[in-house]
Amino acid sequence: MTDGAALPEFVRLVSHPLRWQLIAELARSDLRVRELVAIVDEPQNLVSYHLRLLRDGGLVSARRSSFDARDSYYHLDLERCAIALADVGVALHPALRMAPVPSAPMRRSGRVSVLFVCSGNSARSPIAEALLRRHAGNRVHVSSAGTRPKDRIHPHAVRVLREQYDIDIEAQAPRPLDSTRSRRFDRVVTLCDKAREALPDGEYWPRAHWSIADPAAGDESRSSYSRYLSAAAEIDTRVRQLLPSLSTEKED
16 A cells, blocks of 8 residues: 555544444534443443544543543544544545535524523623624524523623623623523533533433533632633634534424
8 A cells, every 4th residue: 555545543543333323422522431322332441442532633632520530521523523524535535625614694583592501690601692692683582591600790701701702791790500490401511520410310401512611620829811712712612613503403
């Protein structure tokens, strides 16, 4: 085999049936090993082995759970996958160079309803709410709530949205999760591991989980604002990746 015909690393990684199944599940939600084991119905040592290969290949990362540090959540890097897919096309033929695809318009009647949940509803979930509203406009009805809401939105969350995204949520107050029980949502997204565990069984479906590090964790030094910048950037990436899937909600 010549160098020009060598199998691209991305193709080698995702062509294995079990690895493809794992990344397909992680494309929908961050998950723990035991959850992936139950979904794919394979031994844990085999699932862990293939997750390690995906991590070594840079497609999957892991973050310790803030609910139970003995657990880790696995996350698929969709942007890296997109870059790798584009590179595979070019490697096959220059005519297959991929161009960015514009966001599809909502084709269903009515607006999709999305709820973001974290523990305090003071940073991660209101940031996600504000960013989805900005990106989707009136195509999506979006709310946020907390399982144990704080007294106010964290000043750093207000600041990062104002300075980085030109969004003002200073007048907004945290909302309790109980206030949403009478409403129906097309998508519920938890952004902290503790909130995911606190959601009542049988309620708030369909769910997805984004294991976002708590920017309020640690001391309140001058460096703490940088944690909010990082959290907002990660949330913004995930919100933009969420939009295409919302455009097909309930079209079946």
